[in-house]
Amino acid sequence: MEEILKTRGLKAYYGEQEILRGIDMTIPRNRVTAIMGPSGCGKTTLIRCFNRMHEATPGARIEGKIWLEGKDLMSMNPIQVRRMVGMVFQKPNPFPTMSIYENVLAGYRLNGIKLKRQEEQRIVEEALKKAGLWDEVKDSLRRRGTFLSGGQQQRLCIARALAVNPRLLLMDEPTSALDPKATRRVEELIGHLKETVTVVVVTHNVAQAGRVADYTAFLYWGELIEFGPTSRLFTTPQDPRTEEYLTGKFG
Amino acid sequence: METSKADKVFEHLTRALGLLVLATALGGFVTLCILSWPSIKAFGLSFLWSRDWDPVANKFGALPFVVGTLATSFLALLMATPFSLGTGLFLTEYAPKKLKEVMGFMVELLAAIPSVIYGLWGIFFLVPLVRRLEMALNVPPYGVGAFTASLILAIMILPYATSVIREVISMVPRDLKEGAYALGATRWEVMRFVVLPYARSGIFAGIVLALGRALGETMAVTMVIGNRNEILKGLFAPTNTMASVIANEFTEATSRVYLASLVEIGLILFVITLLVNIAARVITERLKVNQEGFS
Amino acid sequence: MNKNLPRRLGKDRAATLVVFLLAIIPMVPLFLILLQLVMKGATSLNLQFLTSLPRPPGETGGGVLNAIAGSVILVTLASVMAVPTGILAGIYLAEYRDKILPHAIRVAADLLQGTPSIVIGILAYAWVVRPMHHFSALAGSGALAIIMLPVIVRTTEEVLVLVPKDLREAALALGVPRWRMILKVVLPTGMVGVTTGVLLSMARVAGETAPLLFTAFGNPFLSWKPTEPIDAMPLVIFNYATSPYPHWWRQAWSASLLLIAMVVLLNIAARLMARKIGGR
Numbered sequence: 001m002e003e004i005l006k007t008r009g010l011k012a013y014y015g016e017q018e019i020l021r022g023i024d025m026t027i028p029r030n031r032v033t034a035i036m037g038p039s040g041c042g043k044t045t046l047i048r049c050f051n052r053m054h055e056a057t058p059g060a061r062i063e064g065k066i067w068l069e070g071k072d073l074m075s076m077n078p079i080q081v082r083r084m085v086g087m088v089f090q091k092p093n094p095f096p097t098m099s100i101y102e103n104v105l106a107g108y109r110l111n112g113i114k115l116k117r118q119e120e121q122r123i124v125e126e127a128l129k130k131a132g133l134w135d136e137v138k139d140s141l142r143r144r145g146t147f148l149s150g151g152q153q154q155r156l157c158i159a160r161a162l163a164v165n166p167r168l169l170l171m172d173e174p175t176s177a178l179d180p181k182a183t184r185r186v187e188e189l190i191g192h193l194k195e196t197v198t199v200v201v202v203t204h205n206v207a208q209a210g211r212v213a214d215y216t217a218f219l220y221w222g223e224l225i226e227f228g229p230t231s232r233l234f235t236t237p238q239d240p241r242t243e244e245y246l247t248g249k250f251g
Numbered sequence: 252m253e254t255s256k257a258d259k260v261f262e263h264l265t266r267a268l269g270l271l272v273l274a275t276a277l278g279g280f281v282t283l284c285i286l287s288w289p290s291i292k293a294f295g296l297s298f299l300w301s302r303d304w305d306p307v308a309n310k311f312g313a314l315p316f317v318v319g320t321l322a323t324s325f326l327a328l329l330m331a332t333p334f335s336l337g338t339g340l341f342l343t344e345y346a347p348k349k350l351k352e353v354m355g356f357m358v359e360l361l362a363a364i365p366s367v368i369y370g371l372w373g374i375f376f377l378v379p380l381v382r383r384l385e386m387a388l389n390v391p392p393y394g395v396g397a398f399t400a401s402l403i404l405a406i407m408i409l410p411y412a413t414s415v416i417r418e419v420i421s422m423v424p425r426d427l428k429e430g431a432y433a434l435g436a437t438r439w440e441v442m443r444f445v446v447l448p449y450a451r452s453g454i455f456a457g458i459v460l461a462l463g464r465a466l467g468e469t470m471a472v473t474m475v476i477g478n479r480n481e482i483l484k485g486l487f488a489p490t491n492t493m494a495s496v497i498a499n500e501f502t503e504a505t506s507r508v509y510l511a512s513l514v515e516i517g518l519i520l521f522v523i524t525l526l527v528n529i530a531a532r533v534i535t536e537r538l539k540v541n542q543e544g545f546s
Numbered sequence: 547m548n549k550n551l552p553r554r555l556g557k558d559r560a561a562t563l564v565v566f567l568l569a570i571i572p573m574v575p576l577f578l579i580l581l582q583l584v585m586k587g588a589t590s591l592n593l594q595f596l597t598s599l600p601r602p603p604g605e606t607g608g609g610v611l612n613a614i615a616g617s618v619i620l621v622t623l624a625s626v627m628a629v630p631t632g633i634l635a636g637i638y639l640a641e642y643r644d645k646i647l648p649h650a651i652r653v654a655a656d657l658l659q660g661t662p663s664i665v666i667g668i669l670a671y672a673w674v675v676r677p678m679h680h681f682s683a684l685a686g687s688g689a690l691a692i693i694m695l696p697v698i699v700r701t702t703e704e705v706l707v708l709v710p711k712d713l714r715e716a717a718l719a720l721g722v723p724r725w726r727m728i729l730k731v732v733l734p735t736g737m738v739g740v741t742t743g744v745l746l747s748m749a750r751v752a753g754e755t756a757p758l759l760f761t762a763f764g765n766p767f768l769s770w771k772p773t774e775p776i777d778a779m780p781l782v783i784f785n786y787a788t789s790p791y792p793h794w795w796r797q798a799w800s801a802s803l804l805l806i807a808m809v810v811l812l813n814i815a816a817r818l819m820a821r822k823i824g825g826r
Contacts, residue, residue, distance in 0.1 A: 056718055058643055077255060083721030093712035097734040107720040110730050157716070164720065261725035265638035268631050269651045272699055275669075275692060276654035279661070282672045337568020345565055354569065361576050363813050365753025367780045368802045371787045372579050375586075375795070406575050437554055439561035467662025469756035470780075474788060494664045494756070501668075501760045517668045521661060528660035 004029040010064035021222040034213030051085040052078035086161030092153035094145030101141040107164035131159035151182025171201040287515035304480040311512035315482040320492040324465035327404035339416030362410035370474030395477035412461035419453025456534040463527040469494040587803030616777040623687035628694035636702025655696035667757035683776035686762025690751040701743025705736040749812035755780035
């Protein structure tokens with residue numbers, strides 16, 4: 001298993017409160033890794049450390065080590081990190097002032113990167129195809145992204161993140177605001193994505209982790225309780241707390 | 252590295268411009284103090300109590316103008332308050348939806364009319380009207396004077412008080428009103444015993460805010476008050492307000508002390524409106540706390 | 547209780563009537579002002595009035611071209627000074643969480659907003675006219691800018707804090723630096739509201755007279771220089787209305803009709819903008 005991201009003794013604070021209590025974890029390349037656990041266990045905080053978004057909140061700080069492709073993430077500029085690590089949020093958040101086309105290109109345009117028209121069109125088409133949205137919107141690229149349905153908006157956000165060719169794509173409960181049908185489409189999409197990008201998806205839905213993830217991590221109270229191939233973790237959990245969670249005893 | 256430098260530059264830029272706002276306000280106060288210093292030094296506190304305003308003898312006192320301002324503003328408030336309250340109630344609780352929109356727009360229009368146009372209308376419509384009234388009442392028929400100024404001020408501040416009153420009345424919780432209706436109360440009883448008591452302090456804040464407007468209003472007042480630098484002698488007598496004496500005499504002020512006296516009147520006006528606005532703010536702050544307590 | 551019912555209902559009906567009257571009476575002066583503006587103003591409002599300069603008193607004819615141009619110049623200059631400054635200061639209040647300074651700035655902005663415009667005129671006089679030793683368009687527009695500034699600062703802040711956190715995070719997560727996120731995502735999202743505030747403040751200062759009396763001062767000739775005295779519509783209305791010449795009185799009404807048209811147009815533009823927010 002080739003690794004893309006590694007943490008050692010990762011601690012995260014929010015003010016005085018310790019949210020992550022020393023996480024050692026390795027994320028495999030071109031696989032889907034699910035992070036699950038009860039609400040408030042630090043799942044979202046963990047992936048927000050991976051792109052240094054945690055520090056964007058006032059009073060928040062990180063301790064410990066993170067390496068991305070062997071490079072020390074904590075010594076890099078957060079802005080540089082975020083251009084390598086894409087993120088999709090709980091609630092679809094396309095930019096309301098931009099068209100679908102502009103939304104896909106936001107990672108370039110907002111960073112002041114000018115592209116040739118043909119180049120732009122190629123990137124938009126490619127990203128929308130990867131996100132499985134191309135056929136639905138190819139005739140309305142100039143319309144506002146906010147006119148799309150919730151599920152389409154979320155796939156637009158995925159396309160926006162993919163357009164800048166990230167090494168790693170973080171997804172923070174990407175289906176929690178979607179209906180079951182839209183959820184299924186996003187889950188199928190995640191399965192296809194791992195051919196080109198590594199995906200880390202946070203979920204509080206055990207079944208979803210089972211459906212989409214090659215590897216699953218179980219986080220509880222700021223600690224990594226268990227991590228392993230999903231099939232192994234689901235069938236023979238090593239820790240009693242994992243078993244309790246999987247059988248729905250808490251969370 | 253470069254990008255975070257740009258971030259810092261931008262943050263400093265916005266902070267500097269924020270500071271500019273602060274500096275304008277503080278610098279304004281200091282400027283008024285410095286410019287009025289010759290007058291403060293020459294007359295001291297007696298400036299506030301003296302009723303002499305004699306540019307030839309270089310003797311200045313602000314009392315006539317302070318009295319003029321306070322009298323016209325409070326009279327205007329007295330006249331405007333029932334109408335603001337009525338309009339506020341009508342626009343929230345009584346009017347049908349279509350009428351609400353139309354009248355709401357008209358009240359906003361009343362606020363949008365420039366002061367100088369109120370003054371023009373005052374000169375050519377209100378002044379002759381008041382003159383007729385004065386003749387009927389057997390007082391000297393100047394037409395211009397404190398009463399005319401108060402009348403026009405009342406019309407001008409009405410939309411300000413109304414918009415605040417309208418807002419606080421529309422914030423009265425629906426279930427409170429419905430509770431009263433369910434007990435068989437008439438609409439007036441709901442207004443009288445539920446809506447008005449609940450909105451009381453907000454309504455008061457609106458009135459205080461309107462007072463702040465009236466105190467500083469210049470053009471319309473200047474055009475109809477008669478511009479006589481003597482202390483108010485009666486309801487209809489011509490006089491001057493702080494704002495209107497500055498408007499009238501600032502460009503004519505020849506001596507240093509004369510100009511400084513006019514600036515000092517500006518300073519007094521500044522401080523009075525400041526106090527009134529703080530009062531309105533304190534009331535609305537307390538209102539917020541109360542409402543949090545309710546919910 | 548039932549015995550009282552007729553009395554209570556009578557009281558209710560009387561109260562309804564009183565409320566209706568109290569609400570309808572203030573509409574009378576509004577109606578009168580607008581009616582007289584149109585009736586008295588329309589008579590002298592012709593092409594010559596719009597395109598020629600004032601004639602000396604006693605001569606008929608002449609127009610207010612100098613004042614129209616002056617008002618446009620004054621409001622434009624004031625906007626150039628106040629709009630970028632106000633928006634950036636508003637951004638500071640909305641985006642950066644310093645401890646004491648934002649509070650102080652908010653209080654200062656509210657204080658400036660409550661300051662009578664004639665006092666603002668004194669400040670512009672002290673800061674611009676005195677050092678330059680003469681009246682100027684610059685001083686006049688400076689006074690108007692000080693009036694616009696706090697309105698724009700506060701509206702910008704109010705609008706920007708309503709921009710959802712999600713959008714900020716979406717931009718940051720794409721590796722967008724904060725300043726670009728603010729200028730390219732947050733500000734455009736709130737732009738409609740900010741524009742409404744700017745238009746309303748422009749409408750307000752377009753009608754301001756008091757702060758121009760001893761700053762812009764007035765000028766019977768066409769002037770394009772910011773360092774020269776300049777005329778403005780409200781100044782002309784004031785000077786003509788208080789003059790002893792009936793011909794000028796008629797022109798004051800026409801100028802007022804023109805001014806109110808400008809102000810109402812700006813207000814309607816602002817309202818249309820505001821409606822666009824509601825529709826979103």
